[in-house]
Amino acid sequence: MFTHRLVFPASVLRGRGAVKHLGAVCGRLGQRALLVGGIRGIESVEARVADQMEQQMVSYLGHEVFNGECCQEEIARLAEVFRVQGVEVIVATGGGKALDTAKAAGVACNLPVVTLPSIAGTCSAVTSLSFRYHQDGQFRDMFPLTYGPAAAVIDADILAQAPLNWLSAGIGDTLAKWYEYRAISDMNALSGLSGVARTNSELCFTLIEHFAADACLAVEQGKANAALEQVLDAIFLYAGLTSIMSNGAHTGAAHALYEGFTACSKTRHFPHGLLVGYGNLCLLALENRSDEELHSALALARASAIPTQLDHLAEGITEQDLADIIDRSLSAPDMANMPFEVDFAAMQAAIERVNSLSQTLI
Ligand SMILES: [Zn+2]
Numbered sequence: 001m002f003t004h005r006l007v008f009p010a011s012v013l014r015g016r017g018a019v020k021h022l023g024a025v026c027g028r029l030g031q032r033a034l035l036v037g038g039i040r041g042i043e044s045v046e047a048r049v050a051d052q053m054e055q056q057m058v059s060y061l062g063h064e065v066f067n068g069e070c071c072q073e074e075i076a077r078l079a080e081v082f083r084v085q086g087v088e089v090i091v092a093t094g095g096g097k098a099l100d101t102a103k104a105a106g107v108a109c110n111l112p113v114v115t116l117p118s119i120a121g122t123c124s125a126v127t128s129l130s131f132r133y134h135q136d137g138q139f140r141d142m143f144p145l146t147y148g149p150a151a152a153v154i155d156a157d158i159l160a161q162a163p164l165n166w167l168s169a170g171i172g173d174t175l176a177k178w179y180e181y182r183a184i185s186d187m188n189a190l191s192g193l194s195g196v197a198r199t200n201s202e203l204c205f206t207l208i209e210h211f212a213a214d215a216c217l218a219v220e221q222g223k224a225n226a227a228l229e230q231v232l233d234a235i236f237l238y239a240g241l242t243s244i245m246s247n248g249a250h251t252g253a254a255h256a257l258y259e260g261f262t263a264c265s266k267t268r269h270f271p272h273g274l275l276v277g278y279g280n281l282c283l284l285a286l287e288n289r290s291d292e293e294l295h296s297a298l299a300l301a302r303a304s305a306i307p308t309q310l311d312h313l314a315e316g317i318t319e320q321d322l323a324d325i326i327d328r329s330l331s332a333p334d335m336a337n338m339p340f341e342v343d344f345a346a347m348q349a350a351i352e353r354v355n356s357l358s359q360t361l362i
Contacts, residue, residue, distance in 0.1 A: 014229075022049065030087075032085075041118035058089070076105075083109060103128070119163070120169075167216060169271035174208060174238075175204070177239045183339070184250065184337045253338055282354055284297055286338075
């Protein structure tokens with residue numbers, strides 16, 4: 001019998017100023033706290049983290065910089081740092097890769113991890129999954145962790161200060177929840193789990209459709225507003241719940257195309273959510289959706305600063321690069337979830353259709 005395992009974060013604190021609860025949360029988990037993340041993430045939160053620990057009399061051990069790739073070598077290195085320093089609670093900041101690495105390293109040492117995302121690129125802050133890569137940046141696997149974050153602290157004031165690119169990436173990945181769910185699921189199936197996944201995915205789309213433009217404006221101005229809070233809830237809570245409810249299984253052609261892009265050195269280091277956001281458009285084209293529907297999806301992508309054409313992703317993608325990208329996407333496990341056969345010609349035609357419709361959009 002297949003056992004469905006749902007792993008939630010133990011608590012979630014969201015909204016403006018949520019970081020002011022960080023010290024109390026950590027104090028209940030351990031007395032020696034280490035901050036882990038990328039350099040930009042650490043810079044944007046360290047003063048507040050140190051202050052929070054001091055207020056609760058938790059020893060702040062300083063920070064450890066994540067080396068940039070969520071690979072097994074880096075997970076093992078961080079785990080060793082935690083052991084050597086006698087860390088009792090980990091505060092993980094940054095984006096998906098930094099959080100995924102810190103979560104996996106924390107689990108390897110049986111330590112509680114509190115996530116404090118500094119960018120809204122993915123829902124990694126709430127999930128018990130790590131997307132592992134090889135050292136050269138090529139995708140390796142989706143690594144399930146035995147437990148989820150002890151707490152996720154989603155502070156809209158911190159996230160309003162991040163570069164817009166990352167909010168756009170989060171929006172792209174979150175829109176995929178609905179586009180891919182709709183593409184690969186039996187919409188008539190009646191079960192509680194599929195109902196929750198469907199409702200959450202559709203809610204993600206509706207919130208983004210209404211609030212994405214104003215949320216992007218908030219980030220451009222570096223000041224949180226109500227629209228940003230709604231979009232952050234979509235990215236972290238509702239998309240996160242969909243991932244948890246579906247064990248990450250609701251992925252299709254948009255994520256397969258993302259995996260294809262990791263095969264090409266020109267596109268590999270582009271944020272996951274922006275590549276998925278572009279992949280969503282190709283998914284809609286693959287499904288033969290109408291020009292009208294594609295136009296509104298393109299307009300929403302553009303309002304969210306998501307790339308809508310190949311040349312927005314990288315200059316000088318050659319025919320051979322594109323062939324490699326498509327080939328890799330066709331062999332990606334996510335593509336096997338599609339309810340119809342996708343071949344090279346179909347994927348190529350979908351990309352061309354998105355490109356030409358995007359060029360007609362003013
Ligand atoms: Zn994704």
